[in-house]
Amino acid sequence: MPDESALTDASGVASFLEPGAGVMTVCARGAGHAEACERDVGVVAGGTLFVELKLPPGAVVEGQVLRHDGSPAEGVRLVAPGDPMLLEMTPSGSTTDAQGRYTLDGVTPGSYVSITPFTPQGEAFDRSLDSALSAGEVRRFDFQLAAFVPITVKPVLRHKRGAEEAVEHVHVNTPLTLQPDGTYTGITESGRHSVSMRGRRNGRVVYGSKAVTLAPEVPAVIAFPFAELKEEGRVFPWAFLDPGEFEVSGRVFLADGTPADGVWIGAEKPGPKGRGCGNSPTDHAQVRFDGAGFVVKPRVGAGRIYAWTADGRAGSAVVRGGKDARVSVDIHLEETGAVAGTMDFKGEQLFGHRQEVTVNNEWVGASHFTRLDGSIFVPGLKPGKHVLHTSNGYVEFNVNAREVTNVGVLRPPPEPEATVSETSPPAP
Numbered sequence: 199m200p201d202e203s204a205l206t207d208a209s210g211v212a213s214f215l216e217p218g219a220g221v222m223t224v225c226a227r228g229a230g231h232a233e234a235c236e237r238d239v240g241v242v243a244g245g246t247l248f249v250e251l252k253l254p255p256g257a258v259v260e261g262q263v264l265r266h267d268g269s270p271a272e273g274v275r276l277v278a279p280g281d282p283m284l285l286e287m288t289p290s291g292s293t294t295d296a297q298g299r300y301t302l303d304g305v306t307p308g309s310y311v312s313i314t315p316f317t318p319q320g321e322a323f324d325r326s327l328d329s330a331l332s333a334g335e336v337r338r339f340d341f342q343l344a345a346f347v348p349i350t351v352k353p354v355l356r357h358k359r360g361a362e363e364a365v366e367h368v369h370v371n372t373p374l375t376l377q378p379d380g381t382y383t384g385i386t387e388s389g390r391h392s393v394s395m396r397g398r399r400n401g402r403v404v405y406g407s408k409a410v411t412l413a414p415e416v417p418a419v420i421a422f423p424f425a426e427l428k429e430e431g432r433v434f435p436w437a438f439l440d441p442g443e444f445e446v447s448g449r450v451f452l453a454d455g456t457p458a459d460g461v462w463i464g465a466e467k468p469g470p471k472g473r474g475c476g477n478s479p480t481d482h483a484q485v486r487f488d489g490a491g492f493v494v495k496p497r498v499g500a501g502r503i504y505a506w507t508a509d510g511r512a513g514s515a516v517v518r519g520g521k522d523a524r525v526s527v528d529i530h531l532e533e534t535g536a537v538a539g540t541m542d543f544k545g546e547q548l549f550g551h552r553q554e555v556t557v558n559n560e561w562v563g564a565s566h567f568t569r570l571d572g573s574i575f576v577p578g579l580k581p582g583k584h585v586l587h588t589s590n591g592y593v594e595f596n597v598n599a600r601e602v603t604n605v606g607v608l609r610p611p612p613e614p615e616a617t618v619s620e621t622s623p624p625a626p
Contacts (some may be wrong), residue, residue: 225288232256242491255333256304258377266345344387345414412413443468444519447493457490464504464564465496510536512578535597536577539605
């Protein structure tokens with residue numbers, strides 16, 4: 199659920215008076231309207247931030263929920279996720295009445311809509327609609343809950359004799375709680391399920407999966423076999439180590455020394471860092487701030503903080519910090535420009551997936567990838583000729599200081615036509 203919520207007034211304005219300084223995602227939805235969000239916006243202490251959201255048409259899902267015995271399920275909270283392009287999603291929700299009926303209004307249309315039921319007994323398994331919702335559609339969706347059953351999962355190292363070795367970290371794909379004895383317990387729906395786990399033991403990845411059938415109201419204890427994850431005989435190390443984060447704050451100035459008005463800040467994303475394969479670009483969070491001040495939290499270590507404005511002027515500064523440290527730095531922008539465009543994937547693009555982009559065969563600033571919607575914006579380019587490289591080919595363009603050159607829609611190259619032999623028979 200959201201950290202903070204508010205209702206709009208008659209003019210469509212909502213105010214958050216104490217959001218706290220930092221980076222956030224702001225979303226809105228309403229009856230008959232699907233969710234709209236702006237991700238990665240920031241506000242400094244004592245500062246202000248204005249976000250404008252245009253809500254697209256939504257859909258409605260309504261129906262009835264029954265218990266395992268066929269009686270209406272009252273008091274079940276239903277949650278449907280919001281914008282699937284965001285990790286932070288504002289869900290639409292409803293609670294069943296005495297007849298088990300519900301209405302989810304403002305559901306985001308899309309190819310995949312699932313509903314998670316939360317019952318008084320515990321969280322049930324997701325229910326998915328069998329086809330995509332369209333804008334303005336009202337869909338009937340009834341379902342029945344299975345009886346709940348207590349479950350205990352006990353990870354056991356496969357092919358291990360003698361004393362069992364503990365697993366240091368385990369994630370199981372059902373809501374269970376780790377107990378002091380190393381087992382995982384909880385309550386889940388009965389029926390046939392596929393349970394999987396992934397974890398760490400002695401610095402290496404372990405994995406297992408098992409199909410189980412849970413009888414109603416019969417407590418189940420499952421010995422869950424697992425083994426080290428291997429591929430072609432190679433054991434996978436547990437490489438996802440989280441070094442922590444530190445805080446970087448400061449201000450952005452134009453070339454003449456005046457404070458910038460409205461800036462974007464690019465900082466390396468915090469969190470676990472795996473071992474890179476070959477030469478791969480760094481992933482940056484791109485955060486919008488109103489005014490010249492900023493505060494972001496990059497991954498611990500040494501790195502570069504990038505700043506730019508909407509007209510392409512950009513600059514950067516090197517920062518270094520230990521875990522939970524606070525660093526202050528000012529960034530001065532240069533007289534540069536930017537390139538913008540949009541990738542056309544002809545429906546083959548994975549939803550929310552980003553593509554790598556380079557200019558002059560180099561990663562520029564913090565713009566190493568397209569945005570989630572396939573749009574491109576690369577600031578910090580010196581005036582002159584450049585070449586934009588994408589998976590759809592390349593395009594040459596010119597840049598002027600304080601200007602954005604839009605190269606339009608970049609479509610994949612046409613597939614070569616099949617050649618026909620002179621001796622081939624004519625088509626019927």
